[in-house]
Amino acid sequence: MKVIVDFCLIPMVGNTSLTPYIAECQEIIADMGLTHTLHAFGTNIEGEWDQVMDVVKRCHWRIHEMGAGRISSTLKIGTRVDRPQSMVEKVDSVRAFLNNQRGEN
Amino acid sequence: MKVIVDFCLIPMVGNTSLTPYIAECQEIIADMGLTHTLHAFGTNIEGEWDQVMDVVKRCHWRIHEMGAGRISSTLKIGTRVDRPQSMVEKVDSVRAFLNNQRGEN
Amino acid sequence: MKVIVDFCLIPMVGNTSLTPYIAECQEIIADMGLTHTLHAFGTNIEGEWDQVMDVVKRCHWRIHEMGAGRISSTLKIGTRVDRPQSMVEKVDSVRAFLNNQRGEN
Amino acid sequence: MKVIVDFCLIPMVGNTSLTPYIAECQEIIADMGLTHTLHAFGTNIEGEWDQVMDVVKRCHWRIHEMGAGRISSTLKIGTRVDRPQSMVEKVDSVRAFLNNQRGEN
Numbered sequence: 366m367k368v369i370v371d372f373c374l375i376p377m378v379g380n381t382s383l384t385p386y387i388a389e390c391q392e393i394i395a396d397m398g399l400t401h402t403l404h405a406f407g408t409n410i411e412g413e414w415d416q417v418m419d420v421v422k423r424c425h426w427r428i429h430e431m432g433a434g435r436i437s438s439t440l441k442i443g444t445r446v447d448r449p450q451s452m453v454e455k456v457d458s459v460r461a462f463l464n465n466q467r468g469e470n
Numbered sequence: 471m472k473v474i475v476d477f478c479l480i481p482m483v484g485n486t487s488l489t490p491y492i493a494e495c496q497e498i499i500a501d502m503g504l505t506h507t508l509h510a511f512g513t514n515i516e517g518e519w520d521q522v523m524d525v526v527k528r529c530h531w532r533i534h535e536m537g538a539g540r541i542s543s544t545l546k547i548g549t550r551v552d553r554p555q556s557m558v559e560k561v562d563s564v565r566a567f568l569n570n571q572r573g574e575n
Numbered sequence: 576m577k578v579i580v581d582f583c584l585i586p587m588v589g590n591t592s593l594t595p596y597i598a599e600c601q602e603i604i605a606d607m608g609l610t611h612t613l614h615a616f617g618t619n620i621e622g623e624w625d626q627v628m629d630v631v632k633r634c635h636w637r638i639h640e641m642g643a644g645r646i647s648s649t650l651k652i653g654t655r656v657d658r659p660q661s662m663v664e665k666v667d668s669v670r671a672f673l674n675n676q677r678g679e680n
Numbered sequence: 681m682k683v684i685v686d687f688c689l690i691p692m693v694g695n696t697s698l699t700p701y702i703a704e705c706q707e708i709i710a711d712m713g714l715t716h717t718l719h720a721f722g723t724n725i726e727g728e729w730d731q732v733m734d735v736v737k738r739c740h741w742r743i744h745e746m747g748a749g750r751i752s753s754t755l756k757i758g759t760r761v762d763r764p765q766s767m768v769e770k771v772d773s774v775r776a777f778l779n780n781q782r783g784e785n
Binding site: 366414418421422425426429434435436437438439440441442443444445446447 | 519523526530531539540541544547550551552
C-alpha cells in the first residue's frame, strides 16, 4: 500500500545545531530512492508502506549512532484506498482551486 | 530497539461515530500483546520497534477494510539508547516530582 | 468554543531529565483550573479555546525562562459543533463498545 | 515571541474532497499577511505567536461554518529564544550543509 508521510525527527541534543542530523536523514531518504520534499518542519515522503517505514527506522538508528541519546519524532501518515494520489497532486489541487476562485472574481 | 509511541488514527468517514474504528484498533493492539494505554487523543504503545510498527500497519489495513477510504494518523515516536524507560516510568517520574515539590512547600 | 487538545512539549535541553519541565507545565495547567490528564506522551486538556491556548503559550514562555533555548511542541486539536463531548466520554465510549462486543461473544 | 508552526487541519467530512477546505484556510492565512508555505501534509506559518494562533482559531471556526461537524488538526510549534530563525533559514541551512558535504567528496 502506498503511503504519504510527514516525518519530523528531533534529536534531543541540547543547545547545538540540528542541521547535521537533519542532513543525515535527508541522505538516508535519498539513498532509498524515495520521493521526498524537505520543508521547515519536517520532510514529506511518499512510497510503499514498508519502504517508508524502513527509512524512518534507519533515521532513528543512525541519529542515535551520531550520539543522540534520545529522539522524539512525529510522523503524520496518510493512506487511501479510494484512489491513488501523490504529494504533488495534493498541493497542486489546492493551488488550482485557489487560482480558479481568483479567476472567477 | 524499544520504542514508545503515541498513535492517533483518524478514519475519514464523515459524520458518524469513530468509536467502532478506535475499538477495532484497540483489539489489534491487545492481540499483539503490547503494553498500551488509551487516552482521549490516541493510544500509547510500548514494545520492540518492528512489533509496534507492525501494529500501526495492521490498524491502517483493517480500518480501510472496514470501509474508510482515507486514513490520516499521527504517530509520536520516542526512542532512547541512554537508558531503558517505560511508559509508566515517564508518568510516575513527573508525578513523583510534583509530590516532592508539594511536600517541600 | 470548547476544544480538546493533546499537548506534548519538548524542551531541547540535551541529555538531562525533562521531568522538571513537564512538571512545571502540569502546574501551569492545573493553576488555570483546566481538566487535564497526563499520559506517557503528552497531556490531554479540555476547556474553552482561548483558555487552553493561553496555557500552551504560558508553558512555552515558562520553559524558556527555565533555560531552554529552543522548544518544539506538538498539539493535536479537536473541535466539534455537532454535539458536546468531553475527554472522559471519548475514552468511555470506546471502552463501553469493547465491553459490549465481549459480552456478545 | 516569534513562532514557526506546521498546521494540518482535517475536516471530518467523509468521502469528499478536502481541497475546498484547505484552500479556504490558505486564504485566511494569506489575508492575515503571514509568511506561509503549503506542503503535502500541512502549511508552515511564521509570525508573532498571537497572530499565528489567531489564524489557527479562525480556520477552525470557518471550516465548521463550511459544514464540517468535527475537525481534528495537528500543530507543531517551534519557539526559540537563543537566536532568531526563519522558516527559510531552517531549510537553507540543511541544503547548504548537504551541498558542502558533496563538495568535499
